[in-house]
Amino acid sequence: MKNRNAEVARFITIPLSHYCEKARWALDRAALPYREEPHIPLLHRLSTKRSGGGTVPVLIHAGRCFVESTAILVLADNFSGGALYPQDAGQRHQVESLVARFDRELGPHTRRWAYAQLLSDTALLRRIWATRAPRAETLLLPVIVPLARRLVRAGYRVTPESGQRSIERVHGIFREVEERLRDGRRYLVGDRFSAADLGFAALAAPVLFPAGCRAVLPALDEVPAAVREEVLRLRDTDAGRFALRLYLQERDTPAAARSATA
Ligand SMILES: N[C@@H](CCC(=O)N[C@@H](CS)C(=O)NCC(=O)O)C(=O)O
Structure with a gap:
């Protein structure tokens, strides 16, 4: 049986961050399942570094790490079949x-x-x-x-x-x-x-x-x-x-x- 948990992305954030809100909005819009892992500033680095990043947001999805908010938007767009970027x-x-x-x-x-x-x-x-x-x-x-x-x-x-x-x-x-x-x-x-x-x-x-x-x-x-x-x-x-x-x-x-x- 397929492990559904494996399909839930990890979303590392600082809850105050507007770049995190940008990525969160895209994930919500794409209906891409994720579990948010919120941190206080400074301690976020313990998690982001492990994923090859530094700043938040970081998303770990299907074994890949996305360490820029805009990369998360592009992923959300692909996942949803074009919810965020025009075809033209x-x-x-x-x-x-x-x-x-x-x-x-x-x-x-x-x-x-x-x-x-x-x-x-x-x-x-x-x-x-x-x-x-x-x-x-x-x-x-x-x-x-x-x-x-x-x-x-x-x-x-x-x-x-x-x-x-x-x-x-x-x-x-x-x-x-x-x-x-x-x-x-x-x-x-x-x-x-x-x-x-x-x-x-x-x-x-x-x-x-x-x-x-x-x-x-x-x-x-x-x-x-x-x-x-x-x-x-x-x-x-x-x-x-x-x-x-x-x-x-x-x-x-x-x-x-x-x-x-x-
Ligand atoms: N270019 C990055 C910028 C993200 C960014 O500046 N994040 C800030 C929070 S708003 C951050 O992580 N600051 C803490 C740090 O630099 O470790 C993106 O779009 O993801």
């Missing part, structure tokens, strides 16, 4: 370029801005990093938080000034997205949801705190007023509204269920 070569190229651009710029800048605002709040960090992580790991948080905070600050070059520059870059990317949407289209490329829309919405999560997002984010009422105001400002843009709509309409719709009901 020109459109596919546009989707790939947008995904790469969001990976390179949007993700790092939304993250840096959020960390610049929240990294000094030890209680908040502890609570967010502990959510969904194994209890044995959360017991180490009093030791890990100061260390991880230093590494995050140095690794992502987080300062009040860089945080400010990052949010300006985020506004710039939002304006570019709005430019694309100006003709009334519902999706960034073509007339259906693709990896480009998913990449934008997932990597914008740290500046939108969207309802429906499965990454662990603070509640709006527990962050400083300046953060709340910036989030509300970005939510109230066309690009912000677009991302929030994607969470409402596209986050919980596996491709399998969609084609069964189409």
Whole structure:
């Protein structure tokens, strides 16, 4: 008899991570069975290194390790028979370029801005990093938080000034997205949801705190007023509204269920 467990992928994450949310969204949409293995920062490396990676997410599926979120999107697309990338070569190229651009710029800048605002709040960090992580790991948080905070600050070059520059870059990317949407289209490329829309919405999560997002984010009422105001400002843009709509309409719709009901 076939061992069904062997077909369940292992998905190594830090629950707060927006790159993990990007991959999780793709796996959910493709209805690719996986078991999430959430970790607190730093301890994730014990698992990712074993799989030949470093950052999260990492997915181990059918004996292969996928150590980049975009590689997980491509796998999810193949698994589902095309749920995320268009057939048309020109459109596919546009989707790939947008995904790469969001990976390179949007993700790092939304993250840096959020960390610049929240990294000094030890209680908040502890609570967010502990959510969904194994209890044995959360017991180490009093030791890990100061260390991880230093590494995050140095690794992502987080300062009040860089945080400010990052949010300006985020506004710039939002304006570019709005430019694309100006003709009334519902999706960034073509007339259906693709990896480009998913990449934008997932990597914008740290500046939108969207309802429906499965990454662990603070509640709006527990962050400083300046953060709340910036989030509300970005939510109230066309690009912000677009991302929030994607969470409402596209986050919980596996491709399998969609084609069964189409
Ligand atoms: N290019 C990577 C970026 C992933 C990434 O930056 N992950 C962050 C969390 S948002 C991470 O793992 N940070 C901890 C580390 O660098 O070990 C991808 O798309 O998967």
